[in-house]
Amino acid sequence: MTDDAHGYQDSRTTRTRWSVFEPMGQEEVYDDVPEGDGNDSGVGGSGADDTPLDPLLVAVAGELRRPVELGPELDGRVMALVAAEPRPERDVSFAARPGAAGRLAARHGPTSAVARAWRWLSRPRLVQLSPLGGLAFASGLAALLLVALRSGTDTVQATSAPAAAASPVAAAAPVADSVQVIQFVLVAPDARTVALVGDFNDWQADATPMRAAASGRVWSVQVPLSAGRHRYAFVVDDERWVPDPSAPRAPGDDFGTPNSVVTVTERRS
Amino acid sequence: MPRVGKSLFRQHPTACDAPRAQGVNLSxxxxxxxxxxxxxxxxxxxxxxxxxxxxxxxxxxxxxxxxxxxxxxxxxxxxxxxxxxxxxxxxxxxxxxxxxxxxxxxxxxxxxxxxxRRERTFVHDPVAIGNASEDHPAERGAWREEIEHALNRLDGRQREAFLLKHVEELNYDEMAELTGVGVSALKMRVKRACERLREMLREVEHV
CATH class of the missing domain: 1.10.1740.10 (RNA polymerase sigma factor, region 2, helix turn helix motif)
Structure with a gap:
């Protein structure tokens, strides 16, 4: 296998600081004590193990390099689990930002109390507010702005702040989003083509083709749908009409063909 | 008839994202x-x-x-x-x-x-292994089984180092980056793994 096949770039020119990244947070940490005699000096730096393998071990390595194919359902299982997960959040980490945090770290050291405090303060947090809470928060903000504007200068008043202060209710009112993007995923290992049909595309099999993953097992497409109930089905290989096995079945199937139902709710923000 | 497995749909929290999947050139x-x-x-x-x-x-x-x-x-x-x-x-x-x-x-x-590591049931037939020719499928299977048996008996850290070095063909810098282990220790592990494998597989060869 080549370095490129691993997704590696030449580590001699491009280094990734693995020590910064802690993928799982609580991975088991294996101690790196030298095994055996507890002392590997004299071996490590000598390049002793870069010597070519003897024919026996060449044969062993060659045999072990043969491809290994695990169960064909692995992709589907992974995608089913992933689909149940919340969308991954971007992490604007302390180490990745070159701004104030980086300067603090440079000045005080990455583990200093100041740097840790800034990291804690600047860590992204998810704050959920109910519509009522949002209204209260916006009202408080508007009041603060009004106080600030009254005591401030004319140039401050010329900004857009008065507009926000003038209509705090409008600014905080929940906005209904009637269109949602729905992702449809079908695991169909042997399919050549898969299309999504439904009342949103007039049941046209060529209107919404689904995209196959590299393995050809998982097919997906994203479709913006308006709020409400929608009937749909999958068309496999241009001929087989398949309802969604994980969705409710539509009552009173049209033309005797089974369909599924997805209900899109309005999102309020 | 194509097999059709589990399907899932998911409602995304963003409403303005266009269906990017359509019209994508898969080539x-x-x-x-x-x-x-x-x-x-x-x-x-x-x-x-x-x-x-x-x-x-x-x-x-x-x-x-x-x-x-x-x-x-x-x-x-x-x-x-x-x-x-x-x-x-x-x-x-x-x-x-x-x-x-x-x-x-x-x-x-x-x-x-x-x-x-799970106990695996190996058909350990040293005579057959010793006479195995890589050309015959059954003998190749026995040979592979013996290799896996030997691999199985390695210390986990040595096995990891051997696989990364000689099977996945990474260099030591890459291995160090991947495992968080120093290059010196990795070289030691690979060396020990090679010695152990050689020892175990030569025993079989000479039966």
Whole structure:
């Protein structure tokens, strides 16, 4: 296998600081004590193990390099689990930002109390507010702005702040989003083509083709749908009409063909 | 008739995202960074492309590390799901493969230490192994079985180092980056692994 096949770039020119990244947070940490005699000096730096393998071990390595194919359902299982997960959040980490945090770290050291405090303060947090809470928060903000504007200068008043202060209710009112993007995923290992049909595309099999993953097992497409109930089905290989096995079945199937139902709710923000 | 498996649909929290999947030219191989970006933008289907891209490459390492396919599948599945959860923390999406490999190595260590390596039933026939010719399928199977048996008897850290060096063909700098282990210690592990494998397999050869 080549370095490129691993997704590696030449580590001699491009280094990734693995020590910064802690993928799982609580991975088991294996101690790196030298095994055996507890002392590997004299071996490590000598390049002793870069010597070519003897024919026996060449044969062993060659045999072990043969491809290994695990169960064909692995992709589907992974995608089913992933689909149940919340969308991954971007992490604007302390180490990745070159701004104030980086300067603090440079000045005080990455583990200093100041740097840790800034990291804690600047860590992204998810704050959920109910519509009522949002209204209260916006009202408080508007009041603060009004106080600030009254005591401030004319140039401050010329900004857009008065507009926000003038209509705090409008600014905080929940906005209904009637269109949602729905992702449809079908695991169909042997399919050549898969299309999504439904009342949103007039049941046209060529209107919404689904995209196959590299393995050809998982097919997906994203479709913006308006709020409400929608009937749909999958068309496999241009001929087989398949309802969604994980969705409710539509009552009173049209033309005797089974369909599924997805209900899109309005999102309020 | 095509087999049709489980289907899932998912409502995304963003309403303004156009259905990017339509009209995509599949002949163009999207980079890891683009796919990671799409996943972070809410396109879960793009993750299926990443899974497909790396599953086969990393299956081999997991199977050889854990010795049993079911354990390897579990470790791989665990790896992909954990990587998805932590995707926002992937510092260099262009090197998603290396980042994923790091997680896989950790998962294999964890699975290996949690369960111990499963006892496998080997048909250990030293005479047949000793006479085995790689040309015959049955004999090739016996030869492979013996190799896996020997691999199975290695210390886990030596096995990991041997596989990364001589099967996955990484250099020591890459191995150090991946495992968090120093180059000196890795060289020692590879050396010991080679000695042990040679010893065990020559015993078989001379029976």
């Amino acid at each position: 163009v191989e999207l980079s890891d960074a683009v796919l990671v970006q799409q996943v972070l933008d809410g396109d879960t289907g793009a993750y299926a492309l990443l899974v497909g891209r790396y599953r086969e490459r990393y299956s081999r390492f997991a199977v050889h590390m854990l010795g049993a396919e079911e354990d390897a599948e579990e470790a791989l599945q665990d790896t992909f799901v954990r990587a998805y959860r932590a995707l926002g923390r992937c510092e260099d999406p262009e090197r998603f493969g290396a980042w994923l490999y790091r997680i896989l190595v950790n998962r294999c260590r964890t699975h290996g230490s949690r369960r111990g």
